[in-house]
Amino acid sequence: MNLHTLSILVENRPGVLSRITGLFSRRGYNIESLAVGTCEIADMSRITVTATGNDAMLEQVRKQLNKLIDVIKVSDLTATERVERELALIRVLASSVTVRTKILQIAKIFGVSVVDAGEKSHS
Structure with a gap:
């Protein structure tokens, strides 16, 4: 298969x-x-x-x-050259600046693009 x-x-x-x-x-x-x-x-x-x-x-x-x-x-398209990407939009609740900083450090390690790192979440 x-x-x-x-x-x-x-x-x-x-x-x-x-x-x-x-x-x-x-x-x-x-x-x-x-x-x-x-x-x-x-x-x-x-x-x-x-x-x-x-x-x-x-x-x-x-x-x-x-x-x-x-x-x-x-x-x-199985045998042709192509670009494949995956996308995930994830919202994380960070209770403090320290936790937010750790999350951003982890995101940087994995090459994540951070859209917003504000103190409040917008629904």
Whole structure:
């Protein structure tokens, strides 16, 4: 079982994401990662899906995706060079300046970008 990354260009309409994720679940494949957003082409979105499976599974899913009306193009990014990043937004309650300083030191060790280090949290 390999990790596969698919880029799916779709028309930006309600329900498209639901139909695509439904296709994966009906086939019994688990989605490891999912990112969706509008893209450089007006009225279209790009869905990036990472799923675990073999090459036969990938080919079957690609064929099924291409049959969906709102899908314009399916690309396999597994073997191509790409940049992968992870993002986490974490809010930490620091009860004192000392604790806040220690948190910032730990964040610096791991290359974390600190957005706000104020005394009060804004919800």
